[in-house]
Amino acid sequence: MSIDWIWGLVGGVMIGTAAAVLLLGTGRIMGASGIVGGLIDGTGQDRSTTFAFLIGLIGMPALMTLGGWAADTHATSLPWLLIIGGLCVGIGTRFANGCTSGHGVCGMSRLSVRGFVATLAYIGAGAATVTLARVGLGL
Amino acid sequence: MRGFIALLSGALFGAGLHISGMTNTAKVRGFLDFAGAWDPTLAFVMGGAMLPMVFAWRLTRGRTPLTGGSYPAPPRSEITRPLIAGSILFGIGWGLVGLCPGPALASITYGGWQGVLFLVAMLAGMWAVPPLRLGLDRLMPTT
Numbered sequence: 001m002s003i004d005w006i007w008g009l010v011g012g013v014m015i016g017t018a019a020a021v022l023l024l025g026t027g028r029i030m031g032a033s034g035i036v037g038g039l040i041d042g043t044g045q046d047r048s049t050t051f052a053f054l055i056g057l058i059g060m061p062a063l064m065t066l067g068g069w070a071a072d073t074h075a076t077s078l079p080w081l082l083i084i085g086g087l088c089v090g091i092g093t094r095f096a097n098g099c100t101s102g103h104g105v106c107g108m109s110r111l112s113v114r115g116f117v118a119t120l121a122y123i124g125a126g127a128a129t130v131t132l133a134r135v136g137l138g139l
Numbered sequence: 140m141r142g143f144i145a146l147l148s149g150a151l152f153g154a155g156l157h158i159s160g161m162t163n164t165a166k167v168r169g170f171l172d173f174a175g176a177w178d179p180t181l182a183f184v185m186g187g188a189m190l191p192m193v194f195a196w197r198l199t200r201g202r203t204p205l206t207g208g209s210y211p212a213p214p215r216s217e218i219t220r221p222l223i224a225g226s227i228l229f230g231i232g233w234g235l236v237g238l239c240p241g242p243a244l245a246s247i248t249y250g251g252w253q254g255v256l257f258l259v260a261m262l263a264g265m266w267a268v269p270p271l272r273l274g275l276d277r278l279m280p281t282t
Binding site: 004005006007008009010011012013014015016017018019020021022023024025026027028029030032033036037040041043046048049050052053054055056057058059060061062064065069070071072073074075076077079081082083084085086087088089090091092093094095096097099100101103104105106107108109110112113114115117118119121122123124125126127128129130131133134139 | 141142143144145146147148149150151152153154155156157158159160161162163164165166168171172173174175178179180181182183184185186187188189190191192193194195196198199203204205206208209210211214215216217218221222223224225226227228229230231232233234235236237238239240241242243244245246247248249250251253254256257258259260261262263264265266267268269271272
C-alpha cells in the first residue's frame with residue numbers, strides 16, 4: 001500500500017481548516033458549488049469575498065505547480081464525456097444545493113441529515129457509474 | 140479583512156485539494172470503484188477535513204463571525220426530491236469524469252483543454268438551473 005493516504009489525510013485537514021477559517025471569519029459555508037454557482041446565476045451576495053476566495057483556490061495550486069509540486073488530473077480526452085460529466089455536476093449540485101465540500105465536509109461535520117443523505121446519494125451514484133462505465137463501456 | 144480571510148481560505152482549500160490527490164481524477168474514480176482496485180484516499184481526505192470543522196461548528200455557538208454578520212441557520216432537515224435527484228445526477232457526472240466543483244476549479248491552470256471543457260460545461264449547467272427549476276415547478280408542483 002502506498003503512502004497516498006497520508007497525503008490525503010494532510011490535505012484533508014487543510015481543506016477542513018480552510019472551511020473553518022471561512023466559517024469563523026466570514027460566516028460563510030465553504031461549498032464550492034454554492035460559491036461559484038451563486039456567482040454564475042447571480043443569486044450570490046458578497047461578491048468581493050467570493051472573488052478573493054476563488055483567486056486563492058485557483059492561484060495556490062498554480063503557484064505550487066510553478067514551484068515544482070506538479071499534479072496531473074489524468075482526465076479523459078473524450079469531449080462528449082467531459083461535456084456530459086460537467087453538465088451533470090453543474091446541474092446536480094445546484095439542484096441539491098451542495099457538493100462534496102458543502103454537503104460532505106461542512107454538512108456532515110454539523111450532523112446535517114441532508115448532508116449525509118446527499119453524500120450517500122452522490123457516492124452511491126458515482127460508484128454505480130464508475131463500475132458500469134468500466135465493465136460496460138471500458139471507460 | 141473579509142477579502143483577506145477568503146483569500147487565505149481559498150488558498151488553503153486549493154493547496155489541500157492539490158496535495159491530497161483530489162485533483163487527480165484517477166484517484167477519485169478509484170475511490171468510487173468499490174468493485175475494482177479500490178483506492179481509499181478520498182475517505183481519508185473527507186475524514187481529515189471533517190475534524191477541524193467539528194470544532195469550528197462548536198465555536199459558532201452563541202457567537203458571531205469575526206468580521207460581523209451572522210452564522211448560517213441550523214441545517215434544514217427535510218429530504219426533498221431536488222436533494223436526492225440532484226445528488227444522484229452529480230454522482231453520475233462525478234463518476235464519469237472524476238471531477239467535482241472544488242477540484243475542477245483548483246486544477247484549471249494545469250488540467251489542459253480537458254479541464255477547461257469540463258469547467259465550461261459545469262458552469263453552463265449551473266447557469267441553467269434557475270430556469271430549469273422554474274420549468275420543473277410548473278410541471279411538478281410541490282417539489
